[in-house]
Structures are given as structure tokens and as C-alpha cells.
Amino acid sequence: MNGRALVIGGSLGGLFAANLLADQGWDVHVFERAADDLASRGAGIGTHTALADTLARLGIPMDTTLGYRSGDRICVDREGTVLYRTYWGHVMSAWANVYRPLKDRFPEDRYHFSKSLTSFREDPGSVTACFDDGTTASGDLLIGADGLRSTVRGILFPDVRPRYAGYVAWRGLVDGRRVPAEAHEWLDGGYWFVLPPNEMFLCYQVPAKGRLDWNLVWYHPVGDEELRDLCTDSEGKVHAGGSIPPPLIRTVFVDEIRREAERLLPPPLATLVALSQPFFQAVFDIESPGLVAGRVALLGDAGFVARPHIGAGVTKAALDAMCLANSLKEPTLDLALARYDRLRTEFGRRCVARGRRLGSYIEAKSHPAQGWTPEQLEQRPDRLLNEVALALEDIPELAIEV
Numbered sequence: 467m468n469g470r471a472l473v474i475g476g477s478l479g480g481l482f483a484a485n486l487l488a489d490q491g492w493d494v495h496v497f498e499r500a501a502d503d504l505a506s507r508g509a510g511i512g513t514h515t516a517l518a519d520t521l522a523r524l525g526i527p528m529d530t531t532l533g534y535r536s537g538d539r540i541c542v543d544r545e546g547t548v549l550y551r552t553y554w555g556h557v558m559s560a561w562a563n564v565y566r567p568l569k570d571r572f573p574e575d576r577y578h579f580s581k582s583l584t585s586f587r588e589d590p591g592s593v594t595a596c597f598d599d600g601t602t603a604s605g606d607l608l609i610g611a612d613g614l615r616s617t618v619r620g621i622l623f624p625d626v627r628p629r630y631a632g633y634v635a636w637r638g639l640v641d642g643r644r645v646p647a648e649a650h651e652w653l654d655g656g657y658w659f660v661l662p663p664n665e666m667f668l669c670y671q672v673p674a675k676g677r678l679d680w681n682l683v684w685y686h687p688v689g690d691e692e693l694r695d696l697c698t699d700s701e702g703k704v705h706a707g708g709s710i711p712p713p714l715i716r717t718v719f720v721d722e723i724r725r726e727a728e729r730l731l732p733p734p735l736a737t738l739v740a741l742s743q744p745f746f747q748a749v750f751d752i753e754s755p756g757l758v759a760g761r762v763a764l765l766g767d768a769g770f771v772a773r774p775h776i777g778a779g780v781t782k783a784a785l786d787a788m789c790l791a792n793s794l795k796e797p798t799l800d801l802a803l804a805r806y807d808r809l810r811t812e813f814g815r816r817c818v819a820r821g822r823r824l825g826s827y828i829e830a831k832s833h834p835a836q837g838w839t840p841e842q843l844e845q846r847p848d849r850l851l852n853e854v855a856l857a858l859e860d861i862p863e864l865a866i867e868v
């Protein structure tokens with residue numbers, strides 16, 4: 467079957483769906499809140515076979531121009547002593563490397579910037595999206611690919627709230643050319659981990675404009691009250707949603723994370739932190755009760771957000787889009803959406819549960835009263851280095867058909 471699809475959100479999830487459905491003969495329009503190209507956002511991402519498969523279905527190769535094969539995973543202590551080492555070799559990429567070909571492949575005149583959905587209504591046989599500029603658009607199917615703070619989800623399931631996990635991910639990207647020779651030699655292209663109590667620091671190289679940059683992620687416990695302070699700018703304005711535009715982060719916090727880096731990380735890794743302009747995002751779990759209501763389907767982070775230890779947010783969005791496209795081969799929209807809902811809701815739930823398990827030892831510091839089991843508090847390097855961002859095809863509980 468086909469018809470007209472309205473995709474709300476023109477990031478990776480929305481673009482996967484838009485391209486796949488357009489290839490199946492759907493008349494697709496994408497409505498994105500941002501005013502222009504999103505390529506400058508996002509940082510490094512881990513890739514999975516399923517991501518490459520989805521790109522391949524669209525004729526986009528996941529080759530060395532898109533990704534970089536990481537070196538061994540190595541866990542070190544403050545002195546740089548190796549605690550655990552294992553072969554890894556997964557392809558690391560950058561967000562923009564996936565966004566660019568997807569965006570360029572989709573017809574420009576069907577991708578509408580500066581369109582923020584405020585509401586929608588369903589009539590028999592159609593759904594109408596309403597935007598903040600007073601315009602509307604009607605179609606057969608509305609796809610909410612509008613991310614973690616999804617307006618579409620808020621309308622469908624007003625009781626679903628992001629649940630703060632008790633820690634933030636400080637992130638940073640370092641231009642590979644700025645890394646001093648001595649640190650560069652020590653780093654040797656590895657995929658580094660440091661595991662101070664209740665924390666996880668990791669960094670790996672990602673391809674960027676023909677060179678390799680360093681992507682840093684540091685999961686750092688921050689209590690609920692402290693988070694509010696972290697999200698307060700120098701004018702005293704509290705920013706909602708567990709983040710704040712990077713230029714507004716107060717220097718006192720950036721200085722503090724740099725001091726923490728010197729205290730807890732071996733010098734070459736602390737050098738990377740010093741060279742980066744750190745910014746943070748609070749970590750949340752989001753679980754919707756389902757992904758479909760009437761003619762509306764949620765996709766990607768709009769439906770479920772698992773903690774980033776899964777390392778598969780982009781691949782999950784791609785698989786959701788693939789499943790939706792496959793499901794739309796059913797004879798009716800109802801049958802198609804019922805299939806999509808059944809398969810992807812289960813997948814989303816399992817991802818959230820796995821992410822929670824991997825991050826519980828970090829969360830325990832901020833939410834100590836929850837009665838954690840010794841297994842949840844387990845911080846063994848061998849366990850974490852083999853489970854964080856594991857290839858999806860190696861996780862039996864996530865082997866769900868699309």
C-alpha cells in the first residue's frame with residue numbers, strides 16, 4: 467500500500483523513514499523544526515551491521531569514507547596501567563556522515579525547514595498536522611520522528627516522561643591535528659576506557675573531514691538538584707530538558723570537569739579533555755506504552771530512548787524505519803501499523819532494559835536508595851568492555867525481525 471506520509475522531524479530517524487517510504491512509492495513530506503541543515507550537530511556514533519544494511523538498501527555505501535575501524539578496547543587506571551584489553555574493530559562513524567547522504571538523497575522541495583508541529587487531528591481517512599506558523603498538512607500517515615522531547619509522543623501519551631538516570635554524559639570532540647605528538651603516540655588509535663568508581667570515561671577516533679578526530683564521552687553522576695544547577699546559565703536562567711546550549715555552560719563546571727580529568731585520568735586522556743570544549747547531556751530512559759495510535763506512528767527516540775551504553779540509537783532509528791517500511795507492504799494501514807507496533811515496542815523495551823542494566827552502577831551514586839543488587843553495581847572492566855555498544859547481532863534478546 468502507499469499514500470501520503472507526513473514525517474515530523476528531519477533528523478536521522480525521520481530521514482531513514484522518508485527515504486525508505488519514498489522508494490516504496492509513498493508521497494512523503496518531512497517537517498523539521500530547525501531553520502537549516504543539521505549536519506553540524508551530533509558527534510561520533512558507533513555503527514552496526516543493521517545500520518549499514520539500511521543504508522545499503524538506500525544505495526548508500528557504509529565504506530571507509532563513512533566510517534573508521536576502531537583499535538582494541540583498552541581499560542586503564544589513572545597511571546595508565548592496562549587493566550583489560552580486548553580486540554574490538556567496530557566501525558566508528560560521525561553523525562554527519564550518516565545525515566549528509568540521507569539528506570542529500572531526499573528531494574529538497576519535500577523537506578521543509580522551520581516547521582514545528584504543535585498539534586494534529588485525525589479525521590476518518592486522514593490525519594492533519596498543524597504547525598506553529600499557522601500552516602497545516604494532511605496525509606494518510608503521520609510519523610513522529612521528533613526525538614527525545616517528542617511533541618507527537620506528548621500528544622499521544624501525555625503521561626510518559628523522560629526519567630533522569632542520575633548521571634550526565636559530558637562529551638567533546640578534539641581535532642586530531644591538535645593532539646600533541648607524545649599523547650598521539652600513547653593513544654595509538656585505541657578505544658580507551660577508564661572506570662573510576664561509579665563513572666565511565668571512554669574515547670575513540672571518528673572520521674571527520676578527511677582526518678581522524680577524538681570523540682570523548684564521560685558518564686558522570688550528577689544528583690537531581692545538582693543537575694538543575696548545571697543547567698543554569700550565568701544569568702540565572704534554568705534550561706529545561708537536562709542540557710543547555712554549550713556556550714551557556716558556566717565556566718566553573720567546565721573547569722571542574724577538566725580538574726576531574728587531571729585527577730582521575732592518565733595524562734594523555736586528560737590532555738584530550740583539556741583540548742576539547744566539553745558540553746553535556748543528561749541521560750534519560752524513555753519508554754512509551756506503544757508506538758502507534760490511529761494513523762500516527764512513533765519512531766526512533768520519539769518512541770523509546772535507551773541509555774547511550776547500547777551505542778545503537780541511530781541504528782534503532784534505522785531499524786524502526788526499516789520495520790515501518792516493511793510493515794507498510796501489508797494490505798491495509800491497520801495491519802501494517804499493528805505489525806510495526808508489535809515488533810518495535812518489544813525491541814524498544816528490551817533496549818531500555820539493557821541500557822539500564824549497563825548504567826545502573828553509575829546511577830547508584832545519585833539514586834542510592836533504590837536497593838541495588840551486587841550484580842547491578844558490578845563494575846568489572848571485562849564485563850563492561852565486552853557489553854557496552856556490543857554489535858546488535860551479538861545480543862540474542864535484540865534479535866527481533868523487522
Ligand SMILES: Cc1cc2nc3c(=O)[nH]c(=O)nc-3n(C[C@H](O)[C@H](O)[C@H](O)COP(=O)(O)OP(=O)(O)OC[C@H]3O[C@@H](n4cnc5c(N)ncnc54)[C@H](O)[C@@H]3O)c2cc1C
Pocket residue numbers: 474475476477478479480497498499500504510511512513581582583584611612613614615616617618635637683747765766767768774777778779780781782783
Ligand atoms: C551521550 C550520547 C551518546 C550517543 N551515542 C550514540 C552512538 O554511539 N551510536 C548511536 O547510534 N547513537 C548514539 N546516541 C543516540 C542518537 O544520537 C539518537 O538515538 C539518534 O539521533 C535518534 O534520532 P531521531 O531521529 O529519533 O531523533 P533526533 O536526532 O533527536 O531528531 C529529532 C528531530 O525532530 C525535530 N523536532 C523536534 N520537535 C519537533 C517538532 N515539534 N516539529 C518538527 N520537528 C521537531 C528536532 O529538531 C530534530 O531534528 C547517543 C546519544 C547520546 C545522548
